[in-house]
Amino acid sequence: MSTKRIAGPEIERLIQLLAKVPGLGPRSARRAALHLIKKKEQLLSPLAAAMNEAVDKVRICSTCGNVDTADPCMVCTDPRRDGATIIVVEDVSDLWALERSTAMNARYHVLGGTLSPLDGVGPDDLTIGKLVDRVAAGGVTEVILAVNATVEGQTTAHYVTDRLAGLSVRVTRLAHGVPVGGELDYLDEGTIAAALKSRTAF
Amino acid sequence: MSTKRIAGPEIERLIQLLAKVPGLGPRSARRAALHLIKKKEQLLSPLAAAMNEAVDKVRICSTCGNVDTADPCMVCTDPRRDGATIIVVEDVSDLWALERSTAMNARYHVLGGTLSPLDGVGPDDLTIGKLVDRVAAGGVTEVILAVNATVEGQTTAHYVTDRLAGLSVRVTRLAHGVPVGGELDYLDEGTIAAALKSRTAF
Numbered sequence: 001m002s003t004k005r006i007a008g009p010e011i012e013r014l015i016q017l018l019a020k021v022p023g024l025g026p027r028s029a030r031r032a033a034l035h036l037i038k039k040k041e042q043l044l045s046p047l048a049a050a051m052n053e054a055v056d057k058v059r060i061c062s063t064c065g066n067v068d069t070a071d072p073c074m075v076c077t078d079p080r081r082d083g084a085t086i087i088v089v090e091d092v093s094d095l096w097a098l099e100r101s102t103a104m105n106a107r108y109h110v111l112g113g114t115l116s117p118l119d120g121v122g123p124d125d126l127t128i129g130k131l132v133d134r135v136a137a138g139g140v141t142e143v144i145l146a147v148n149a150t151v152e153g154q155t156t157a158h159y160v161t162d163r164l165a166g167l168s169v170r171v172t173r174l175a176h177g178v179p180v181g182g183e184l185d186y187l188d189e190g191t192i193a194a195a196l197k198s199r200t201a202f
Numbered sequence: 203m204s205t206k207r208i209a210g211p212e213i214e215r216l217i218q219l220l221a222k223v224p225g226l227g228p229r230s231a232r233r234a235a236l237h238l239i240k241k242k243e244q245l246l247s248p249l250a251a252a253m254n255e256a257v258d259k260v261r262i263c264s265t266c267g268n269v270d271t272a273d274p275c276m277v278c279t280d281p282r283r284d285g286a287t288i289i290v291v292e293d294v295s296d297l298w299a300l301e302r303s304t305a306m307n308a309r310y311h312v313l314g315g316t317l318s319p320l321d322g323v324g325p326d327d328l329t330i331g332k333l334v335d336r337v338a339a340g341g342v343t344e345v346i347l348a349v350n351a352t353v354e355g356q357t358t359a360h361y362v363t364d365r366l367a368g369l370s371v372r373v374t375r376l377a378h379g380v381p382v383g384g385e386l387d388y389l390d391e392g393t394i395a396a397a398l399k400s401r402t403a404f
Contacts, residue, residue, distance in 0.1 A: 023231075028224070033256075067213065
């Protein structure tokens with residue numbers, strides 16, 4: 001697809017847009033486009049329809065920041081969930097990851113990122129104020145900070161803890177330690193030190 | 203996205219369909235879906251439109267087997283191309299790869315695969331008959347067999363050569379040798395032997 005045109009602009013446009021999808025690059029986008037075109041009825045057409053439907057229906061939950069076709073979202077309106085516990089995450093993908101673990105049955109709060117002064121991300125760019133409002137409204141007994149174990153994540157966790165300080169709510173964070181199935185030989189020193197420090201009775 | 207539902211079925215359907223795109227798996231499809239939803243206006247909406255347009259307009263060229271929005275395709279109707287040379291390829295992706303090299307300015311013929319008796323692919327499942335017809339119609343002086351250097355590709359090349367035997371056309375194939383930029387140390391013995399055998403004056 002260089003100087004000489006070998007196909008209509010519609011195909012090149014499809015390739016260009018596919019190349020912007022995370023996980024695909026310019027080369028794999030070309031392969032993907034060709035596969036989609038070959039499976040027009042079975043894959044390309046349903047995928048286009050599913051995308052159109054997502055464009056029309058998907059919105060951000062105004063309570064927790066989850067993405068869903070309903071607002072408030074399914075998680076916020078699910079009566080079987082424990083409304084007294086809010087798990088704070090950086091991104092919707094983290095919410096999904098926690099749900100896959102099926103370990104908790106709580107509600108969530110998506111911050112929308114981490115504090116990062118260098119990138120110009122301050123507290124007002126995240127949904128921290130909304131979280132404080134949710135907790136201040138009452139009924140919440142525990143806030144679990146499930147942010148990433150990165151410098152930015154931990155900085156954000158500290159800031160959120162400060163903001164929640166005046167409210168009668170227990171603030172906890174995820175445990176550090178050896179990943180299940182993990183081998184000590186491949187772990188960094190920080191994780192091993194944290195796992196030793198938080199050792200439990202056998 | 204396990205037993206408990208955390209989002210509407212529209213989002214899960216989008217993820218399921220994205221997971222069928224080559225280059226994406228179940229995990230990266232989830233990440234891709236989230237990214238697309240977040241970039242609704244900039245990416246999801248244009249991509250859905252581009253796919254719909256491809257569904258409507260893209261077709262297989264009835265002459266050469268290329269995919270395009272026109273039939274005959276741009277390659278077949280381009281008056282600046284040398285119609286006397288036909289490059290035979292297995293798949294449209296090979297046609298695109300050859301065009302990227304910009305080495306030739308010929309027309310193409312897409313076989314649609316290789317002969318593979320074990321998989322039940324016989325000569326009638328490929329477009330070999332059509333190629334013979336194109337050559338028999340006259341005006342073609344050379345057929346370049348640009349099939350893959352695999353057992354199936356070479357078997358198919360031999361069969362195509364046999365079928366073209368009665369016609370006054372020169373049948374050639376791609377040279378074997380050291381890839382440009384390739385290191386001998388990493389090449390297989392077959393390639394080195396072929397490169398030695400086809401050595402040229404320096």
